[in-house]
Amino acid sequence: MAGPPLSRSRSLPRRLLLFCFLVSCIALATRTADASRRDLIGISIGGGGGISIGIGGGGGSSPSHQQPPSPPSSSEPQACDFENERIYRAYLVIQRFKNTITSDPQGITRSWTGTDVCGSYKGFFCESPPNVKDRALASVDFNGYMLRSASVVGFVDALPDLALFHANSNDFGGLVPNLRALQYFYELDFSNNKLAPCTFPTDVLGLTNATFIDIRFNRFYADLPYGLFCSFPIVEAIFVNNNQFSGSLPANLGDSPVNYLSLANNRFTGPIPSSIARAAGTLLEVLFLNNRLSGCLPYELGLLAKATVIDAGTNQLTGTIPASYACLRKVEQLNLADNLLYGVVPDALCRLAYDGGHLANLTLSGNYFTGLGACCWDLLKNGKLNVDRNCIPYAPNQRSHQECAGFFHRTKMTCPVSTHVPCYHKSYGVDAGAEEAKAAAEEYKYRTYSALKP
């Protein structure tokens, strides 16, 4: 996936010459600015592909004048050997971090020597921060490097100009560093590491300008904080899947402007918050998959007019499919498999595969549905609907009569039956078949589903 364009770099300022002259530098002539690496950061999934915001935004004062770590011995490069002082300070931080790395199977850190931090250090990328002429260390992308270190505290948080930190598939332990002081920071990816088992790292909530928060595939536990859904006014993706989070989902979930939300493969309990209706204008993909969510399948999910993926499979949700789901005009993948749902699958929902809707995959297997709307039978025939292991007469691969009777005997059907369709229906008849087939074939184009792989 293409990385975020960090395209506002400028050529090396002339005043660098003056800087080096003033500090009596003799080695200047051997170095030139490396302008070739400024362009792109190749970020795989996990990386916030497609996120198109430049560094930080406005602000523009110089970074906090914190003390650099103690300078290395005189045989080491000196400050004036570097492109500018920001890069020199970053160099010191990198060298200190390098000493903490205990495993580097790809030999990445071998490139972390010398003064050309921006040009030859693998995983480091330079850009000019907004309203600053000098280049600075703007992003760190260690995706897939498999580096091991007991902690990145004292490293990431000591790079004041950093806008992105991507560390998918490394072996970093310890805590998530507090990055509140990093004024340009907007993308955090700690996915698939060995961070210490901990509750949600609340310092992250201070990253007001974050667009990408990814801590999937770690060992975080306990409740998600309420702040996760109200602290980030421009967030695009939140991936917390494959941890051990538990408790109810925060009631304010729908207040987040997030486009891609993955809560899959945790231990959440309780209902899907009805506030999700408030995300109708922004939510594009949402995964509740494989938790312990219960309660009635909410009417409000049907209001997600822009959503292409809604996956609440493998939970303990019950009730019937509300008529509002016929309003999911953009939905391509709808998975409600392996829950405790019952009733008749609404004809109007299945029509979303035909009538100018985009439904390509409706998975309802492993429930207790007892009937299909007329159009659903066609969908079943062409393989876009899966109703295996239900209680539907004449459908293939159904549960036994005994199993179905047992469920209906045990279950108090107290969920409201909602028949109100809260959207205007265009006339039927447009066949969007080709488009849907393409969508189904490319399931993993979906960003949230891609996030389910480490």
Ligand SMILES: *[C@@H]1O[C@H](CO)[C@@H](O)[C@H](O)[C@H]1NC(C)=O
């Ligand atoms: C967020 O960005 C604004 C505008 O660029 C800036 O003034 C502010 O300091 C940033 N916030 C943080 C927490 O860095």
Ligand SMILES: *[C@@H]1O[C@H](CO)[C@@H](O)[C@H](O)[C@H]1NC(C)=O
């Ligand atoms: C349909 O969705 C189910 C549930 O998410 C998934 O297991 C299956 O692979 C999907 N099928 C296609 C063809 O996309």
